[in-house]
Amino acid sequence: MIEHYIEQVSTYAADIDNLITMIAVITGFWFVLVEVVFLGLIVAYRKKPGVKAQYITGEEKHQKRWIGIPHELVLLCDIAVIIGAVRVWVDVKQTMPPAQETVRIIGQQWAWSFVQPGPDGKLDTADDIKTVDELHVKVDTTYHFKLEARDVLHSFSVPVFRLKQDAIPGRVITGWFRAKKTGTHDIQCAEICGIGHGLMPARIVIESAGEHNAWMAAQAALATK
Amino acid sequence: MSDAAATHGEHDEAAHLAHYMKIYRTLVVLFLVSVSGPFISDHFVHSKALVLVTAFGIALVKAYLVCAHFMHLNVEKKFVIYMLTTALVFMFLFFAGVSPDIMEHRGRNWENVAAREETASALKEQAERAAHPGEHEGAEHAE
Amino acid sequence: MSQPAEEHAHAHDDHGHDHDHGDTGAHGHHEDGFIKKYLWSVDHKMIAKQYLFTGMAMGLIGGFFSYAFRMQMAYPGHNVPGFGVVSPNEYNQLITNHGTIMIFWLAMPVLIAAFGNFLIPLMLGCDDMVFPRINRLSYQIFLLSAIVLIASWFVPGGGFGGAWTAYPPLSAKSQYNLTPLGSTMWVIAVALEFVAFLLGGINFVTTAMNSRAPGMKMFDIPMVVWMIVIASILFMASVGPLVAGAVMLVFDQQLGTGFFDPVRGGDPILWQHLFWFFGHPEVYVVLLPAVGIVAEIITVFSRKKLFAYKTVLYTAFGTAVLSFFVWAHHQFIAGIDPRMANVFTATTVLISIPIAEMMFVYVATLYGGSITLTTPMLWALGFIGEFIIGGVTGIFLGSSGSDIYFHDTYFVLAHFHYTFVPIAVIAVFAATTYWFPKMFGTMMNETLGKIHFWGTVIPFNGIFIPLFITGMGGDHRRIYNYANFPEQWTPHLIQMREFATVSLLVLIAFQGIFFINFFYSMFKGKPAGNNPWNANTLEWQTVSPPPHGNFAELPNCYRGPYEYSVPGREEDFWPQNEVG
Amino acid sequence: MSRPIATTRSVTGIATGKLAVWWVLASEIVIFGGLLCSYLMHRLGHPEFGGYAAHTNTALGATNTFVLLTSSLFAVRAHFEAEHGRGKSAANWLYMTVGGALTFLCIKGYEWHHEISEGFVISKNAFWSFYYTAAGLHACHVIGGAIIMLIIAQDAKKNQELQRVELIGIYWHFVDVVWIFLFPLLYIAK
Incomplete structure (x- = not known):
């Protein structure tokens, strides 16, 4: 339906x-x-x-x-x-299928930040790739996300995924998704978070493995510059 | 109710008063026990069970005595007791429904990082204070 | 009481909104004195009217707010006639206060306080509530709460804009919500309103328990009285944690306490539990009086005994008890432990059983009846027809799996408007048109009433059916402009939003007919007589409007309230107080 | 103002005023219950609260428990006298109860003064927030009860409205019972 x-x-x-x-x-x-x-x-x-x-x-x-x-x-x-x-x-x-990739998602007034492991494959290291309001993921890959909030409640919602999870300051909430098609879609904040609640649009970009790796390399190059 | 009571004689009245005094004396004794339990635990033999039983177990008994004999729930219509118990039961329900999120700091797929950090740092600080009691005069008056 | 004097009394009821603001000077020529009669009255009927008019005035404000933000939804960034351009901040304030007003200052005061006050003593054959002065105090606190709420919109920083659920940390810290005063005043207003209803509720419950007419047994009590009493008990038993929560929230806002602050040992989720532990029973607090009202009306206008009176009563009790076990379905994706969600899914879906049974009973009551479609009957039937939509769409939200998608979308919004509009609008109009003759002694105009009915119910569906669709399309609530979201800015969804807004404009326009009918009938309507609908319940067995003290002689009760069309009787009704 | 006839009816067999008081208590149970459940969850989840509770003054808290227990006895004596129609004596016992309330509040004030001057203010952390809020809410009930008691004592002195002595007594015992639980929860749980 x-x-x-x-x-x-x-x-x-x-x-x-x-x-x-x-x-x-x-x-x-x-x-x-x-x-x-x-x-x-x-x-x-x-x-x-x-x-x-x-x-x-x-x-x-x-x-x-x-x-x-x-x-x-x-x-x-x-x-x-x-x-x-x-x-x-x-x-x-x-329950969660085993992770192939992990991404940290941070909500704050009024933007989404995304942290992906850099070339070393580990989160929270110096070479992490950080993006704002744009999440790049690989198609057909199981992602675990670690959801956090800096200030007030937010809710990470990707309608095309049918995925929604509130982000709560002080907590780390884990969830998963696995995209099955490439494309670019909306991320909405689904929990009122202040004046800019309606101004928190982010995009999720689902790419093929090749495209994604190219993007990662470009980001890594940007970071080292 | 008062009319009926007034027809009783002097003797009944005295018995009634004696009953109140008896309850009061019991309450005072229980009160002393409830204070001495934690005192013993703090200064002589450390026992968490003793604290729990004396402080909370006896609080229940005291509350029962006050409710039954001073509030006269023992002679009140049963309905009132059901009504008050229902309110209490809802509170247990509230506790049962909420504690998995608030009391626990880690669950399926989530972790309350802030609470765990707060607990760890506060406990560390308290341990340091215990190790160097002289620096913290304020902590001493409590006992 | 003579008719002219009574007429004169009504002349001032339409100033109901005015004397809220202290307009007292010009009316000093009354015998009783204006203040004593209208503001300081201890008569339950006057207090009921005070609640009714205050509730209506607040409802108009809430309706105006919905007009402003719906216009913004359909035509974002355009100037809204009568309001101006809606800024994101104003948008948040509008939706927050719309929700708060409609639930706490319209549904509760009108359904429970106004009709509870008016009906309980009359239907039980008493001369007044058991504690008239507490009753008066209850209204005064309620009025104060309304004033505090209205004042909160005009303080520096503006009114509170963190949604009616007021989730911290947004509501708790002014650096996040940017309304240091408005948010505190909002909490205080809500807390005062709770105090008012606690006082009122104690009065209702005690009156119903202790002061029934001689001969009136448990199962002779009219359903609406039962329902208001159950609702009051439900309110009393559930509101406590939120009262404590309100104190905690105000302290967090103003004293810098750490109840909901994660870095100082508090927990923001706690507020959600405190809120919804009250918030879900609250739905039934307003629902039950509404179904009670409908029970009275459909029995009278189908000339039927209520089908399975005891079953209705037990389902009401069942609903009330079950409603304490379901609160966390509002929080499925709000960070509660996913294992708990399974428990709450089961309890939530099971609550459909008593509610469905209640609806079956009402449908069954129509069987074999002799139905006249008067205006009150239309409203009552409209309630049943529309509420079923609200009921079945609730299943989607109560089951955790589908709630992952629907949570906080317009689907939720449409769902609860399909429950709250039948409750707070349709049932209120049913009750108003049905008891108007008793309240004011005159009849309302039937033609205007029917035009108003269709002019309300059709646009109502026109508003919320499109919003179900935008919700399924992924529109999230409380977003002031979808132009920022390419997937939500499609021609189809834009059309739906516009359709909803236009329907709202039509609905609002038709409300004018009601007010014309209401005030015209109050002064010029034809006299109603004691019992215009040939009803059984005790309030119809005294003069309209009843004098102070209600009955010339307090009635005795001999039978249940729904003895219509009893075989072997000439009349098709049998008043509760008629001997033999 | 004359009392409505409705007030004098008693279908349940419980006097109307008393029934209302029971309902008030039922709604008070959930107010305190909500607050104390919230506190208890935090207390059990945060072992460091025990360390904070060590800064409370157990001796004074215990004294206050004793004061309230005793004032409860006075309240029940007042009810006893009222039951036998001795309004004047009932009023005197009520004044004694109010005296208990005042003692309680003075001790409370001293305690808080001491704690605040040591820097344990309400905004320090969640434990102190709960400590002051729970005890403060209870203290508000003590103040409210004392004021109502004074009003009732005025009437009782003239042998009027004697049934109200019992009603305020029931309320007072409830305030006492709340403290019986607050005391171990806030002071002893270390």
Whole structure:
């Protein structure tokens, strides 16, 4: 459902979209059913001259069935939704595939900074590559990100990845993503962070391995200059 | 309620008063125990269990005595007790739901770096102070 | 009380907003004295009207704010007529105060305080609330809180702009939010408002528990009274941590304490828990009175007994208890431990069961009825029809997996507007049109009422269905201009935003009809008589409007509130106080 | 102002005023509960809080516990006298209770003065923030209770509104119970 509005670029985007579609089908069924019955009853039982309303307490067993059975069906649907939701959640947020690359993401008023390991392959060394408001990643590579905030809450959100995670000052939160298509997409801040909250646009550039390595080399060269 | 009580004789009244005094004396004794536990732990035998039992276990008993006998919850309608207990239970619920994030400083895929650093540096500073007590007069009056 | 004197009394109700600002001079010729009658009254009906008018005035302000920021959304950077160009800072202030007002100064005062005050003593057959002076104090504190909130917009630095959830550190430190005074005044205003509702709530609960008419058993209490009482209890039981949190936040702002400061041993996540531990039950605090109101109205206008009264009551209790177990679904991606999210997903999705059951009961009540579509009935049915949308879209957000995408998008916004608008607008209009005859003694105009109904409900869907779509397209909330985000600046999404804004303009325009109808009917409407709707509940068994003391003789109660169309009776209604 | 008839009804069998007081206490439990839960989580998560708590004055805190316990006894005596219709005597016991409240506040003031002058101010760190906020919130309840008690004592002296003596007593015992927990939480947990 969501893919009609926005591309699926990460590996788990389809899982999340499928979950949303499943919920849409289940809730859509109930929604249509209840609204049809509801509107139908309004039409069917409009006041007619000489016809008195029926006296139904709803307390007897055969009457209660009319709400009891749907109620149990709702419970079944709920269980299906919970199972679906937890499965997706565990995959996306709770467990993480092993990292091929690691990137540090720092939110501050009002910009995103990205720190990638330089040629030595380690974070927090002198040759780290730092960029602002532009994140370059390789396609088909599992990235772990370490999310931090300098001042207030921010939220790192990449709609095409279906990824979102709040950044909290004082904490390091780890997450992962794996892009499956090249391209350039938006990063939004999804947690109000002050006056410039709407002015915090960043871009994520997903490149092929060759392009990415070329970019890394250029950045490293810039840094040493 | 007051009318009914007024019809009781002098004897009942005295018994009632004696009951209040008895509760009060128990409370004072418990209070002394609750203070002495931590005192013993600080100055003689260091025991965390002793502190917990005397300070918090006895606080529970004291609170029970005050609630039951001074607030008269022992003769109050059951409903009131349920109502107050419900409020308390919600607080336990709050604690249970929140402590995995606040009390713990490390969890699945996250780490509260600031809290860990703060704890480490503060403990280090406290250890240094303990090693050189003379420099910190302020710390002494507490006991 | 004679009719002319009463007429005269109403002449000043429309100055409700004025006497908030101390307009007292010209009305001294009253017997009771203007102040004593309108500002210092201990009569629960007058206090209800005070709450109603203050709530409406605040609602108008909140509506104006939504107009300003919706215009900015559709036409960013353009001059908004009547406001000017919206700066990012003003945009944040507008959305923050819009949310705060609509929940704390419209939904709560009107649904709980105004109708609670008006209905509880009348429906229970009492002469007044049990603590009239505490009731008066409650309104006065509430009024003070509204004044503090309004004043906060005019202090140096401007009003608070950190969203109605006020997450620290943004809300806690002025170097981040740049509103050193506005943010503190905002917290104080909210805290005062809580105090007002705690006082009011204690009054409601005690009155309902202790002061029912002789003969009125537990299950003879009208549903709306039950719901307001459950809501008040829910409020009392959940607001405590946030009151403590408000104190902590003010101290963080003004005294430099470290409660929410990570480098001094505090924790910003703590506020989110304190806030949502209250914030989620709060949703049901306003929902329950609304469903109670709807129960009264659909039974009267379908001439039916409420289907399974006890079931409705149990589902309400179930909802209230469950609502304490779900709060962290607001924080799935806010940095809580991912394992906890699984627990909260389960509890959250399960809360759909009592709510769904409640809706089933209302639909079932219509079966076999004799339905007249009067204005109040239209509103009540509109509530059911629209609230279901709010309910089902909640499932997307309560399940953690899909919330990863939807969190803090316009989908969330549209979802909770589909719950809050039915609650705070549709149900309030239902209640106002239904009890207007009792409040003011005159009937509202049906034609104007129906025009207003369709003119509100259709544009309402026109606003929020497009916002569901922009949310699915990835629009995040609280961003003042999407032109900065190439993926959100597509013709399709721009069109949707414009459509929503135009719908809002239409909706606002139609509200004029309501106010014309309301004030015209108050003075010139035809007299209502005691029981214009042939209803059973006790408030309709006294004169309209009821005098001070409510009943000439306090009624006894002989049966439940929904004995409509009882077989073997000539009349299709059977008042609760009728002997035999 | 005459009292509404509604106030005199009592379907639950609990007098209306008393029922209201119980509801007040229920809402107070969650206010203090929220604050103390927050404190407790920090306390258990931060072992260094124990070191900070060592700077509090346990002896004075203990004295205050004793003062409040004793004032609770006075409050219950006042209730006892009121129950037997002796308004004047009840008022006197209430004044004694207020005396307890004042003693409590004086000791508290001395303690705080001492701590602040040593540099342990509310903004020092989260422990001191919680320390002053929790004890301060409690002290506000003590002050509020004392003021209400004085008002009630005025009426009780004239044998009016004697049922209110019990109500303020219940509230006072609650304030006492809160302190019974605050004392070990803030002073002893080292």
